[in-house]
Amino acid sequence: MDISREFGDESAPSNGLKHPTASFFHICFRSLAIIAYLFCSLLGGGFTLTFVLVVILLAADFWTVKNITGRLLVGLRWWNKVNEDGSTEWVFESRKEGTSVYHSETENRLFWIAMFTSTFLWILLFIKNLFSLSLGWVVVCITGVFLNAANLYGYIKCRKDARAKVQGAVGNFLGKQLWNQTFGTDQASQQQMNQR
Numbered sequence: 001m002d003i004s005r006e007f008g009d010e011s012a013p014s015n016g017l018k019h020p021t022a023s024f025f026h027i028c029f030r031s032l033a034i035i036a037y038l039f040c041s042l043l044g045g046g047f048t049l050t051f052v053l054v055v056i057l058l059a060a061d062f063w064t065v066k067n068i069t070g071r072l073l074v075g076l077r078w079w080n081k082v083n084e085d086g087s088t089e090w091v092f093e094s095r096k097e098g099t100s101v102y103h104s105e106t107e108n109r110l111f112w113i114a115m116f117t118s119t120f121l122w123i124l125l126f127i128k129n130l131f132s133l134s135l136g137w138v139v140v141c142i143t144g145v146f147l148n149a150a151n152l153y154g155y156i157k158c159r160k161d162a163r164a165k166v167q168g169a170v171g172n173f174l175g176k177q178l179w180n181q182t183f184g185t186d187q188a189s190q191q192q193m194n195q196r
Contacts, residue, residue, distance in 0.1 A: 018104045019072040026069040026111060029061035030118040030148070037125065037140060047136055054140055062147045065115075070155055073107040078154040092158040115155065119148040 017023050033054050040050040071077045075095035082088050122144035129137040 016104075017107060019069075019107060022069045022072040023107055023110055025064050026073060027114055029057050029064055030114060033057035033061060033144065034118065034121055034125075037144070051136075051140055055143055058144055058147045062151060065151050066154070069111065070151075070158075073104075073111040074155070074159075076155055076158040078158045090154070090157065092154075094158065115148070115152050119145065119152050122148055 036050060036053045036057060040053060041047065045053070066078070077093045079091050080088055081091050122141055126138060126141035126145055129135075129141055
């Protein structure tokens with residue numbers, strides 16, 4: 001998988017999963033983090049090993065989703081930019097309009113279901129550990145909640161920004177068409193006037 005191409009220039013087959021490797025890793029790291037959290041201590045791993053393993057898997061998931069699977073599966077990308085004056089700015093991108101890449105509904109659903117489900121599961125595990133006063137495990141769950149919620153927040157904002165851009169482009173196009181029809185200044189009449 002070549003991730004060095006320009007954003008929006010991906011080409012893919014027209015049926016099935018367009019990005020099976022990205023889809024696999026989108027599910028893999030987040031599932032392994034939850035499985036490791038639930039079962040590592042039962043297998044004699046202890047708190048420290050479980051903590052380190054879960055945090056590494058969560059970090060791998062965060063990086064993979066933010067930099068690869070979001071771009072490939074739903075055509076969205078976000079990051080937080082630090083300006084020279086020290087202020088931060090969220091930057092959102094979506095696939096370029098007119099590209100030959102079409103969204104796969106299966107991958108789109110897979111992406112969003114996995115994002116919401118894993119965030120919800122980490123919140124439930126956090127609440128369970130908070131009420132059972134397992135403060136060490138609360139820290140692990142907070143890490144899971146924050147990393148998953150940060151990606152989820154970024155992609156929700158990115159999706160809203162992409163929709164706003166599309167609506168703005170459609171509104172601009174319709175406004176120009178209405179103007180041209182109302183005042184008769186389409187290109188054909190402009191060319192006729194230039195020939196006179």
